[in-house]
Amino acid sequence: MNCFVRKASVCVAAAALLPVAAAALPPPDSSLVRQTHRRVVFQFDQRYSLLQGALVGINGVKLGVEWRGRLRTGVGLYFLSSAVPTRETPPVFVPPGAEDKVRFRYAALYGEYVLIGNPRWELSTPVQAGVGRYYTRYQYPDGTVYHSPRRTIWLIEPTVGGHMRVFRWVGIGGGVGYRQALLTADKLEDDISGVIFYGRVKLFLGDLYKVVRGRERLFSQRGLHRRDWPAR
Numbered sequence: 001m002n003c004f005v006r007k008a009s010v011c012v013a014a015a016a017l018l019p020v021a022a023a024a025l026p027p028p029d030s031s032l033v034r035q036t037h038r039r040v041v042f043q044f045d046q047r048y049s050l051l052q053g054a055l056v057g058i059n060g061v062k063l064g065v066e067w068r069g070r071l072r073t074g075v076g077l078y079f080l081s082s083a084v085p086t087r088e089t090p091p092v093f094v095p096p097g098a099e100d101k102v103r104f105r106y107a108a109l110y111g112e113y114v115l116i117g118n119p120r121w122e123l124s125t126p127v128q129a130g131v132g133r134y135y136t137r138y139q140y141p142d143g144t145v146y147h148s149p150r151r152t153i154w155l156i157e158p159t160v161g162g163h164m165r166v167f168r169w170v171g172i173g174g175g176v177g178y179r180q181a182l183l184t185a186d187k188l189e190d191d192i193s194g195v196i197f198y199g200r201v202k203l204f205l206g207d208l209y210k211v212v213r214g215r216e217r218l219f220s221q222r223g224l225h226r227r228d229w230p231a232r
Contacts, residue, residue: 039206041066045076047198049179052191057081057155062110072112076128079105086191099139102191104153106132120224123162126175130155134188154182159196167219169208174199186209 045060059081064074083101090100108130116123132155136148161175174197181192211218 019069036160037068040064041074045135045198046200049196050193052083052085052087054085054215061119064110067207069117070114072110072114072124074110076108076110076130077105077117078108078130078132085138085193086188088136088188088191089137089140091148094138095140097141101137102134102203103137103189104132104134104192106130106153106155108155108157119165120226121162121164123160126161126177128155128157128159130157134184134192151184153184153188153192155192156180156182157196163202165204165224167221168223169195169204169211169218171202171204172200 041062041064043062045062047058047060049056049058058078059082060076060078062074062076064072066072080103083103086100086102088100088102092099094100108128110126110128112124113127114122114124131152133150134153135150138146138148140146155180157177159175159177161173161177163171163173165171177196179193179196181189184192210216211220218224
């Protein structure tokens with residue numbers, strides 16, 4: 001009998017302590033980020049800049065790892081889709097009237113922190129730091145082409161971007177930032193440095209696979225309404 005009373009008392013005490021223990025647990029992540037595990041992320045990254053009055057496109061790809069939906073890190077490769085006009089003084093042997101354009105490509109390490117995210121939308125702060133090679137291409141009036149020696153260029157690019165999902169597997173996004181060239185000739189730093197902006201359609205292949213595999217409606221809003229989000 002005494003043994004039974006002791007066991008019952010322990011059970012009652014444990015039940016009484018459950019609310020206290022629950023209150024002591026850390027609150028859920030307020031960002032409501034959807035992913036809770038590591039995963040590989042791949043992205044086509046196209047961005048634009050207005051340099052010397054010309055709209056210049058920079059194409060790239062990024063490959064990295066995402067931790068718990070909050071932090072992404074990895075590497076990227078970028079190259080100009082069109083040449084950049086330059087104000088750098090040409091060599092003395094370049095004839096007057098020659099057209100001069102800068103071309104460059106670079107590799108970068110990137111880190112991206114998700115400030116706010118939920119199943120519908122996301123706001124993050126990507127930062128990239130990279131190193132590459134550049135040269136100036138001179139085209140003489142008679143059609144002759146001369147390339148200057150390739151030189152090293154260092155770049156840093158902080159941005160702010162986000163996206164909103166239209167459906168689970170597709171969304172629209174955009175961002176703005178700044179590219180700063182470092183440790184180059186002064187004129188070339190001015191030629192390449194400038195505001196970055198982009199707008200894109202994002203395809204979430206993982207969610208598209210889940211929708212197709214589960215035979216769900218392709219254009220459903222399932223999981224995107226606020227009532228479907230995890231509780232805070």
